Every structure is written in structure tokens, then in C-alpha cells.
Amino acid sequence: MKSEMQSFSDIAAKVAVRSLIEEVELTPKPGLVDQVNTGAHQDLTLQLMIKSAETLTDTFKNIAFVSYGRNPSQALREEIAAIGRIGERKMFEATGGVNTHKGAIWAIGLLVSAASIGKGRFTIKEIVKRAGEIASFPDRHCPNTNTNGRIVTLKYGVGGARGEAQQGFPHIMKFSLPMLYRSRAYGLTEEKARLKTLLSLIAHVDDTCILHRGGTEALMFAKKKAAYFLTKDNLECINTLDEEFISRNISPGGSADLLAATLFLDKIHALKAVDEVQKYELIK
Template identity: 35%
Template sequence: MKRQLASAAPAPSVQEIGRAATLALYDELALAPKPGLVTLIDRGSHADMDAHTFMRSLFALRSYFVRIAELGAAGAPFEALERCGIAAEARMLAATSGINTHRGAIFMLGLLCASASALSAQGHRLTPLALRHTLAERWGAALTARAQRPSTLPGGMAAHRLGLRSASAEAALGFPTLFETAEPALRAALARGLASAPARLDTLFAIMAVLDDSNLAHRGGLEGLNFAQAAARDFLAAGGAGCPHGLDAAKALGAEFVRRRLSPGGAADTLAAACWLLRLA
């Protein structure tokens, strides 16, 4: 176990963990082009929100990520984390006039912040392997039970109807797309010399290629999800963001996503989580 918990970086504080979550969500928002997603300069496939909506949401959630990190450090049960997340969602909706900007991120990044602070409270340093182990050890059973509850949210209902892996199921499995695809893809892109923005864009497409994104399933059904996954694979096979026409290809794909009203919100949340990991681990 000591080998799992070893790292070169010092253990971060709850304030650092929470701040990294807010900054990671801004990393995701600032990335452009992103097919179907809100950026600082366009609405993507969303008529009801823009960058200002997302910034109001981010400001409303800043204290949440620190608070849930504190709960993780204190060894709080899952029920306490869930109540904290529900309260954060209410603050988000109040700040955005009822628009869901970050519900998925509240769930995913909240759990990750709690797991990271649980590690730090024990004096351990943060690594992806240790973080995933802690999540499963502390709250895995509760997350498995939660994943078995019927969802009342559009994405969760679409995932159930189509036989896809829901966001709750991803959490119960220890976020495999984050730890097995997104985080390695982001580090590999940076290691081969890509700048931060194109590295994040390639990571987004790597996530889209494999994730059962319930946002895509809700908006476009299985056809929309399959289209997005195939398009992401084709983008990466053609060289991705690092090739001479990579950004043009991403913009063209974005126009097609808007035409189809597709938005890979689950992939966006997973990208933000990978950016958070990179800031801390």
C-alpha cells in the first residue's frame, strides 16, 4: 500500500484542493473550440447559457469544493457528502436562474475533492492510483448502492433506457474513464510537446471516443452518441489538435454538433477532472 500512496508532490490542503477544482472548471470553459460545448466565445449547442452563466456558477461553487474537501478530511459518510452536493446544486441553480451548468461536476469533482483531502488528512501524497483507491475504500459501497437507484435526471434516465453506463455507475467503478483514459491522455499529450490548450482538446476527444456520455444520449439518442464517439476517434486518428488542420477540423465538427444539438457534457466534466488531477498530482 505504501507504494500506492507515494508521490513526489506534497499533500495539498483542503483550500488548495478546492481551489484546484474551481480552476479546473475554468480550464474546461476556456478551451476552444469544443464541439457543442459552451466556451468563452460561443454557446455551442446551448441556447439557454453562455460563458457568463458558467462564471456565475463557478463563483457560486467555490466554497462547495473546499467544504466537501473538509468533509473528506473528517472521514464523513457518503450521506454527508451527498447533502453537501445537493446544497451546492441549489446554490448553482440560484446563481444561474435555474440553468444546469455544473450538476455533473458537482458530483464528480466533489467526490474527487473529498477523496484527495482524505488522503492528505492521513499525511499521504496524492497520486491517481491512491486517489482512486481511497474513493473506492471510503465510499465505494455507497456509490454502488446509489448507482442502483432509479434516476430522475434526464441523462440518467437516457442511460438506463439505452443500456449505457451512467454517471453514477462511472463513480461506483472509480471513474474508469478519468483514470484509465483522460488523465493518461492529458499527460501523454503534454509529454509529446503539445501546448496546454491542444493537449486538453485531444484529451476531450479521447474521452468522447470511449465515454457513455449521458448528455449526448439524452440529446441525440444512441445515434447521437455513436456519431460523437466515431467523430472523436476519426479526429484523433487524423492527428488530433497537433496536426496542421486540427483546429479547423474541430471547428467543423463543432458546427455539426450544433446542427445536431449534441453536447458532450459528461466528457467536459471528465476533462475538468483530468485538469484538476494535473494541478494536484
């Protein structure tokens, strides 16, 4: 029989991977890979994104396992970072060197770790708080390489994925989760609720993926357009936004990572109140 630690690690990994797959399958998404097109990307496909997500199962499982019942610490930060780097290598092997989920490994890996610290009993607020505490410890073994994200954060003075995590994922707590819950309460379909959730992120996040491709002009354009389309009841008009983003080479990849993280938090929170059979239904 599996221990509680093993069982939760399995569940957390399944929820994490499921959240990544649901993010990429959401359609239509402006400038992003979905079931209709590959957005502003020439090197990505839906199948490649799904394959990449599935290769991360062991990564998230191992992060959950080493974090179970512990407290945020320097040692834990560096342990999960080492696991994350192994996950990155597996991702690149599966995708032929294409970066599909590096940002998601960071964000969701931290949330998996934080949820496992609480043995699956933490509230969402407690999870993001612990995740921020973990992220605030330096990783002394991190390779000193100039990634696109690091270059952009220095060039434009934005927090990026690291700052978002260290602050306890404020854009999730202030914008995406409230939008998801509010949209459901208004009776929107789950697909439309998630599309509005994504738009709420694009409208507010200083997305380093957008900045990397098009600078501040592209970021301001994306934010303005997303905020405008949020006011529209007919979300079919997102197809128009998709065309505009593709023509301008805009890909809100950072917002997509935060959408997947939002879905993870929503699912992991829902699991607290259900039995084992229902848990299987939620994560399959």
C-alpha cells in the same frame, strides 16, 4: 494560523473551481460552451458557466474539510452528498435554474473528498480508488427524483456518471490522463493537449448528455467523429466538428465533466511536489 485541514480544504476548492473554469474556457470545444460560441446550448453562456463554477467554492471546501483524514464510509458518503445538494441549490440560484455543473459537483466532489482523505498525499490512483469506494455507498437521503441522467442510464443500459465514479473513473485513467500526458510529451501546447484529451473522452465515453439529446445514433456519430479527429495533427479542424455537433444538437457534457475532473487530478497531483508559493501560482 490555519490548520493543515483548513489549508488543504482551501487549496482543494481552488483547484476544483480553477479546473471547471479552465474546462469551459478551452476553445474550440465541439458542441460545448467556449470562448467563441455556446455550442449546442441556448440557455448557457461562458459568463454563466464561470459564475456557476465560482459559486461552488464553498461546496468543495466543505467537502474537503469533512473528509480530511477519514476513511470512505456510509456516513461520509451521506455527509458530502448533503453538502453537494446545498451546492446544487446555490448553483441553480446563481444560474436562474439552469443546470450548469450538477454532474461536475458529483464527479469532482468525490475526487475532492478522496484527495482530502489522503490529506493531499495520495497518488492519482489512490484518489480515484477512494472516490470509487465512497461512491459505492448508497445515499439513503437522496431525493427519489427521475433526473435526465437516471432516465438515460435505465433506458440505454449505460453506467452514467454514477457507474463511472463507482468503478474508479476508468475513462480518466485509461484515456484522458494518458492522452494529456502523452500530448505534453509530444510537445503540444497545453491548449492542444487538453483538446486531444477531450476528444479521447468523447470517443470512448457513453455520454449520457449526448444520449439524452439524440439517442444512440447521436452517440455513435460523436464517438466516430471524435476518434477520427484524434488522428489529425491540425486541431483547427475541430471547428468543423463543432459545427457538425451544433447542427445535430450534440453536447458531450459528460465528457466535459470528466475533462474538468482530469484537470483537477493533474493539478492536485502536481501540488504534492511544490512549495507554498508555487502552489499559489498553480491555482490562481
